[in-house]
Amino acid sequence: MGGFFGITSRQDCLLDVFFGVDYHSHLGTRVAGLASWDPEAGLQRKIHDISNAPFRTKFEHLLDTMRGTSAIGCISDQDPQPLQIRSNQGNYLICMTGVITNAEALIDQYLSFSGGHFASINGDRINQTELLSALINQKSDFAEGIRFAQKSIEGTASILILTDRGTLIAARDRLGRLPVEIGKREDGYAVAFESFAFHKLGFEDVCELGPGEVVEISPDGLTQLVPPGKKKKICSFLWSYYGYPTSTYEGVNVEEMRYRNGAIMADNDREAGRIVPLDYIGGVPDSGTPHAIGYANRSGVPFARAFIKYTPTWSRSFMPSNQKDRDKIAKMKQIAVKELIKDKNLLFVDDSIVRGTQLKETVEFLYESGAKSVHMRSACPPIMYACKYLNFSRSNSDLELIARRVILELEGEEGFQHIDEYSDGTTERGRKLRETICEKFHFDSLEFQSLEGVVKAIGINPCDLCTYCWNGKE
C-alpha cells in the first residue's frame, strides 16, 4: 500500500511534514522518503530503508539539515520514493501510492518509442514511480501528462508532486480507489492519504479530491488542473481492513464503520436464529477488534481480548510481502490470554478470510488453550476475486483464495459458475461452503457478513464502492 503527505506553506514546514508522514507509518514498512523545497536551498531529498527501524528514527536527524517552505514525504511498501526527475517539465519530485499492474508492457512500449531510459532499478525491477514520471513527461504540461498517465495505467496511481516552483500537484487515481485529502491552515495547505495526519497538525478539511482530479496548490490557494471524473470506485477494504481506526474516508470514520458492521452482524445472527451460548466476543487483532466490539455491544455478550498483540517491537501484520515470514511473525506476535479462553464459549470476528493460513493457527491455538467452542465471523463476504487494482490481497491468482479452493473441492471448476450462490449463506451452495470451511478449521460455526451488510455499514452511495473482490463487479 503506502501513503503520502505534503505541505506548501509561507513558512518552514519540514517538522510538520516529518510528523505528517510519520502518521502514515501503518501503511508500509519498507522504505520512506522526505523531500523539501525552499526558495534558497532549492530541492533536497533523502530516502531511507525503514524495514528495521521506524520512520521517526531514520529521519529525525534530517530535521537539523533540511528545511523547506514546501515539503512532501511518503511511506512505501514497494519502491524508494520520492524520485527527483528532470525532464521537459523541469526539475521535480514525485511519489505515488497504488500499483501499476501493466508495468512491463508500458516499459517496453516506452523504450520502443522514446529513446529514454530508466535509472532507478533494483535488480530487474524498474521503480514504478520512475515509470509513472516517464508517462507524465510524454506531454507538455503536468495536467496533460497526468491525464495521459492515468489513461495508460492499469491498476491505481495517486500522485503527489513537488515542483521546482515550490507548488504541490496532487492527483487522485482515475477511479478514486484511494483517498487524497486536502487541508488548510493559516499558512498554507496540506495533502494527505490520512486526513487525521493534518488534523493533528492544525489543518482543517478543505475537500477530498474526486476520481482522477488534479490540483496544483500554493500557499495562496488551489487551482484545478483536471476536473474529477464521474465514476468512483473507492476500495471497501479501506474501512473493513487496512484503514487505521482514526482514519476517515468519504466522511466515514473507520472505527465507527466497524462498530456498525459488527452490530449488523449481530443482528444478522439473531435474525437468522444463530443464537449460541457465548462467554465472550473477541476480535482477531488488529482490524477484527472493532468489528467485535460492535458485535459485543449489540449482542450484550461481554467483549474480551483473548488475543493480544505484542506491539512494542512488532509492526502490523499486513506488511511483509512474503507469506512465510508473515505467518511466522504472526504466530510470535499474537499472545493468547489463556484465562479468557479456557472452558469458554467464544465468538471471534476477523476482518476477512483470504487464504485462511493465519486463521488456522489462530483456531488451533484457541483449542490448545482449552476453548470449549469457537464460532468464527468474517467482517466481510467471502473473497471470491483477487484484487487487481491495489494488489492488497497479495494473491497471485484467484486459486489462492480459500473460498475458491473450497468451491473447486466441492464441485470442480463448474462451481465457479455459481459464485453468487456460494457467497450467499442462505442458499444451499452458500451453506455448503460455510460448512466445509467450518470442518477444515474446526469452527463450531462460521458466518460471513453479507454484501448488503458491509455496504450499509460503510453507508456511502453503493455505486461509489468497489466490491470487486466479493462479487467481481468492476
Added chain:
Amino acid sequence: MGGFFGITSRQDCLLDVFFGVDYHSHLGTRVAGLASWDPEAGLQRKIHDISNAPFRTKFEHLLDTMRGTSAIGCISDQDPQPLQIRSNQGNYLICMTGVITNAEALIDQYLSFSGGHFASINGDRINQTELLSALINQKSDFAEGIRFAQKSIEGTASILILTDRGTLIAARDRLGRLPVEIGKREDGYAVAFESFAFHKLGFEDVCELGPGEVVEISPDGLTQLVPPGKKKKICSFLWSYYGYPTSTYEGVNVEEMRYRNGAIMADNDREAGRIVPLDYIGGVPDSGTPHAIGYANRSGVPFARAFIKYTPTWSRSFMPSNQKDRDKIAKMKQIAVKELIKDKNLLFVDDSIVRGTQLKETVEFLYESGAKSVHMRSACPPIMYACKYLNFSRSNSDLELIARRVILELEGEEGFQHIDEYSDGTTERGRKLRETICEKFHFDSLEFQSLEGVVKAIGINPCDLCTYCWNGKE
C-alpha cells in the same frame, strides 16, 4: 522498571533468549543487553542503546556471531546491563531489575572499607548493577553475597546471574515486590520476569520464586541457595498499571484482573447511585482500556475506543523519564476519533491519576472534540504516597501528586493528618477532594476505585500486596 530473561540448556539457546528478552520490551526503552556462555566460547556480551530502535533491530545481527548453551539478557530503563564482573567469586555476568534507593550511602560505605572501586560510571552516576555486585562480592559465595546485598539494599533488587560454569543464579527481591518466574522444557530451564515469554517458547511453569529466594539452575535442575522469606509485598500496580495484558503474576492474569476491577467499579457506581446517562465507556490507552471493557461489560453501556494510540512508530508512554518529553509525546500519539466523541456522554477509565498533567490535556481534547459530558474513573484509589520501592511513579516528592496538592490547597499541611478520609469517597473530606479535582479538570464526575475494590480484583492474599502508595502501609 526493566526486566530480564535467561535460559540454561543442553543445546544452543541464544535465539530463544533473543525472543524471550524481546518479550520484555514493554518494560523499558533505554538500554538492553545480551550475554551468553558456551563451554568453548566462554562468556560473551553485548549492550546496545535501544532508545531509538527496538531490541530486535539492535540485537538480531548478534545471532550470527554469538552462541551459548546458557544465555541471559535484559531490557533496562536505567543502567547498561548485564555487567561482566571478575571478583573472588569468579568471572560472571549479572543484571537486575528494581532500584537501589540508598545507593549513595552504600557506595560511600563500600569505598570507605573495601579498597575497591567502581568502573561503570556515566557522568556522576555509578551503575547500580555494579554496586549490587560489589555488595555480593563481600561474601565468600553467591548465596551469602546475595543475602548480604538484599539486607543492605533499600529499594528492590531482583537478580539474574550467569556464572562461568554456565549455570544461572536467580534471586527475587527481599519482599517479592517484582516477580521471578521459572519455566522448564525438555532441554533445560528458563527464568523470566514475564512468564508468557517462556510459554511462547515452549516452557511450562515450574514455580515463582518466593520473596528473597535464591536458586542456582543448570539444565539438570534447581538448587535452592536461600529459602524464601515469609513476608511478601508484591506491587499492586503490576496488575493495575504496568503489567502487559498477557502477563500473569501470582497466578492472576493482568487482563482478567482489569476486567474484574472495571466490573467492581461499575457495581460501586450503581450501588452508590452514580447513574448518569452515557453513550460510551472508554479507556485511556493502554492500561485504562481493559478496566473500561470490564466496566462496560458489567454496566451494559457500549464500549468504544474514542482515543486511539498511534502505535506503529511510538512505544508505550510509560517510559521517558522526563515529564516534558512524556507530555509532548503523549499528546501526539493519542488520536481522538471525533465521531465517537461529538455530542456524546462519555465515561472514561484511566489506570490511575498520579500528577494529573496528562489527564488535563486528554479532557481538554475531549471537550474540543465536542463531548457533551465527560465522567472520569480512576482504576485505583487516590495516590497519596510516592513509591519508594520501585520509583515507578517517578515523583521526586509526595507533593508532585495531585491528591496531595489538592489537600494542601484545601486545608494546608494539617490536611495530611486526614489522608485516610481523603482517600475514602464516602467521607466529607473524600467528597471534597473529588469535587475539587472535578472542577480543575472540568469533569462532570470523578470517582476512584476503592482500596477494597482493587484488592478484591487482584484476588490474592491482601497481606501479600504492597498498597503503600494508596494507604502508606509499609
Added chain:
Amino acid sequence: MGGFFGITSRQDCLLDVFFGVDYHSHLGTRVAGLASWDPEAGLQRKIHDISNAPFRTKFEHLLDTMRGTSAIGCISDQDPQPLQIRSNQGNYLICMTGVITNAEALIDQYLSFSGGHFASINGDRINQTELLSALINQKSDFAEGIRFAQKSIEGTASILILTDRGTLIAARDRLGRLPVEIGKREDGYAVAFESFAFHKLGFEDVCELGPGEVVEISPDGLTQLVPPGKKKKICSFLWSYYGYPTSTYEGVNVEEMRYRNGAIMADNDREAGRIVPLDYIGGVPDSGTPHAIGYANRSGVPFARAFIKYTPTWSRSFMPSNQKDRDKIAKMKQIAVKELIKDKNLLFVDDSIVRGTQLKETVEFLYESGAKSVHMRSACPPIMYACKYLNFSRSNSDLELIARRVILELEGEEGFQHIDEYSDGTTERGRKLRETICEKFHFDSLEFQSLEGVVKAIGINPCDLCTYCWNGKE
C-alpha cells in the same frame, strides 16, 4: 578525477574486484560503487559515500552477500556510480571517469527531442553518468551509442559497462586523455585505470586501449567494437602530479619519470649557473617528493624530508573540492621537522604551482622554523591555462592561476599576448615573472621545469601529450 576497475571471469571474482577498486582510492574521496553480475543472481549494485571512511571499510561487508563472475566498481570524485540503466539496449551498469563540460547544453538538447528524463539528481545537478548513458541509448547498439556519445561530449569520458550478459564494455575517451588498461589471467580479463591494480591480482598486461577505442570483453576474449582514433592527447599531469608512484601509463612509470624530471631540473640549474649553497633538497609531499629525489640524486646535495605528511588519518590533499577546506587540512597534515630546517639552506621541489595558496603557507612555515634560505622549483612549466578537459586544476577561470595574476599585475591584459615569453625563463618577461613570484613568496630563488624538460622526462611521442595548461595547445 576518479577511476574504475572490472573483471569478467569464469569464476566468482568479487573479492578481486573489491581489491582492484580499492587500489584506485587515491583517485577520489567522495563516493564509490560496486556492481556484479552472476548467471543466477543477475545484476546487483551498491553505492556508498566514502568521504569519511575508506572504500574498504564501507564495502567489505558486501563480500558476504554479493557475488559475481563479472563485476565492476569505481571510485568517484563527482557522481554516485555505477548506475543501473534499462533502455532499448537492455539492463546494464555503467560508470565513467572524466568530466562532461558541456553537460547543460547536452541535457537541454536531449530533453528537447527525446521525451526522456533524468532520475539521478542531487539538488540541481544531474548525474553525468546518467547523461552519458542517455547519449549512448540514442543509438541501436553500444558501439554506435558510445561513438555518438564521444562525438557529442566536450571534456573527457572513459567508460566501463557491465551488460546483462555478463560481458564488460570498456571505452577510452576520444583523445585518450586518461588511460584504460586491459589485463589477462587464466580465468578471464581485467579492465583498469591503474594497471598495478590488476598486476597485484595476478593479471598480465594485454594492451592499453587507444583513443576512442571500444572493446567488449568476455572471459573468452576481446572483441573490438570501435577501432582507436589516430589523435591522442594523454594528460601530462598523470605523470607529474596525480598519478600514483606505482602507476605506469603508456609504458612509462610515474616514479621513474619524476626522478628523470628532477634530474633534468638539476641539470638545467647547473647549466644555467644557478648554483647556490644548499644543505638539503626536499619535496613538497606527496607528488613533489620523487621530483626532489631525482634532483638530489643528480646534484649530489643530500635529500631530506623536512616536511612529513601525517598520513594515518588524512587522505591525500588533492581531493576536497572546496579551496578553504583544502588549505586548512593541508596546514594541519604537513608537519615540519625543525631539525632539518633550522639554519639550513633548502631547495624545495613542488609538483606544480597553480594558485599558489598552499605554497605560501609552506614557505612561511619554513622561515618560522628558522630556514636560512628557501629556493623553490616547480616540476613543470608555469600553468597558464585552466584545464578544460579534466577540470583537474579545479579553477573556475584562468585568472585564479598565479602566473596569470602576476602577468596582469605586471602589464595588464596586454601581457596575455606574451604568454610564451612569460613561460620561458630565459626571456626578460620570463625572468620578471619568476622575480615577482619570488618576492611575493619570499623565495630566495624560483625556477620552473621547461616544457622541453618535462616532455623529455615523460619520454613518449610529444604529439601524444596534452600540454594545454602550459602552452595552450589543444
Added chain:
Amino acid sequence: MGGFFGITSRQDCLLDVFFGVDYHSHLGTRVAGLASWDPEAGLQRKIHDISNAPFRTKFEHLLDTMRGTSAIGCISDQDPQPLQIRSNQGNYLICMTGVITNAEALIDQYLSFSGGHFASINGDRINQTELLSALINQKSDFAEGIRFAQKSIEGTASILILTDRGTLIAARDRLGRLPVEIGKREDGYAVAFESFAFHKLGFEDVCELGPGEVVEISPDGLTQLVPPGKKKKICSFLWSYYGYPTSTYEGVNVEEMRYRNGAIMADNDREAGRIVPLDYIGGVPDSGTPHAIGYANRSGVPFARAFIKYTPTWSRSFMPSNQKDRDKIAKMKQIAVKELIKDKNLLFVDDSIVRGTQLKETVEFLYESGAKSVHMRSACPPIMYACKYLNFSRSNSDLELIARRVILELEGEEGFQHIDEYSDGTTERGRKLRETICEKFHFDSLEFQSLEGVVKAIGINPCDLCTYCWNGKE
C-alpha cells in the same frame, strides 16, 4: 603501543585535544577514547572502536556535544580507555600506555585481599587500565597510589589522569621507557606522548618528565607529586623503528637520527670494504626509508623508492597483533615499482629483522621483479631477546626471533652462550650468522648496524638507553 594526549586550560580545549589525540593515530589501530571535564558539565567520556575507521571519523561528531576546559584522550592497541573510576580517590578518568606483564598475578593478589572487583572485561581479559587504577586506589592519594602501582607493575605504565577538579595528573613509567612531554601555551598546559602534537597546536616545550616522575597540572602551573628516579632506560626502538619521523624524544628527532644511522652504516660498509656495485639504495617502508636516505646521502649511490606503500586505505603495518593478518596485509599494501628493480643492483635498508617472515616475501618479490642483486642492511643489531617491557616485538618467546633460530640451527642451545659473538659481525660466529641468513633469504649480502653505531646515531647518554633486545642488558 598506544599514546595519550591531554590539555588543562582556562578555556574550552576539546577541539585541540581532538586534534592532539589524532596526531597519536600512528601508535594504535584498535580503540580510542576522549574524555572531558568542565566546571558545569562535569566529566564526560566516549570510547569508539577505530579498527575500521580512523579516530577523526569516529569522534568528530562529539565536537558538537562535548566540551571541557580540561580533556584527555588516547589511542590504544589494547584495552578501551580512558576508564572512569570512582574510588576513595574520587571520580576520575584514567588512561595508560605500556603493558603490565604480571597482570594475572596482580589480579589474583588484589582479589585475595581487597574485596573489590573488576568490571571492564572482554571475554576473559581484564582491562589493564582498570587493574592499574585498582592498584592506585590502594593508597590514600594519587602520589602514593601511583608510586605503589609503579613498584608493583612489571612492564611499563605511563599514566594520564583527569581528576574531578579538572586537573591532569601525568606519570611517566618507572624507568622512563616511554616519553611523557609537557607543553605550555598562554591558556594552559598540554601532556603528550608525541610533542609535535602540541607544537602543531601552539604549545611550547616545558619539559620531559623524568623516569617515574609524577606531576599534577592545572592551567596555573605544575606541581611535582613524585620526583624523577635516577635510572632511565628509554626504548631505543622509539627512534629506530616505531617513532614517527616528526617525533622528537630526549631532544633527538627521529628522522634525523635515522639519517645519521644510515650514514654510519654507509661508513661501516665502506670501512669494512663491503663495496659492491649498486644502482639504487632503497628502504623497506615506512621506517626503513629514512635509514636508507641517510645511507644514500652518505654513500653517493642514488636513493630510489622501489617499494611504495599503498596508503590511501591502509594504515601502518605495525598494528595488527596477529601475524597472519599482518603478513597478508603487508603483501597487498606494498607495491613494487618494477622499472626501479629490473636488472638493477639494489641495497635495501630495513628498520630491523625480527622474525624475518615479512622480509622473505619482500626479497622474493624483488627477484621476481628482475633484480640483479639484493643487498640487505638492518638498521639495528640482530635482535636476540624478545622485549619484556613493552611487548613491541610481539614475540611470545625468544625462539620466534630469526637470529635465535639460526643460532639453534648452527650449534644447538649451546650457541646461546655466545650471543655476543653472534651479534658482532667481525667474529667468526657473527660472520656465520649473517651468511646463513643470507642463504635463507637469497640476499647477496647482509649486514647489521652495530650496537655502537645505533647508540651513536641516537646520541644521548648510552646509560639512559634500553638495549635489552640486542644485548640482553636489563
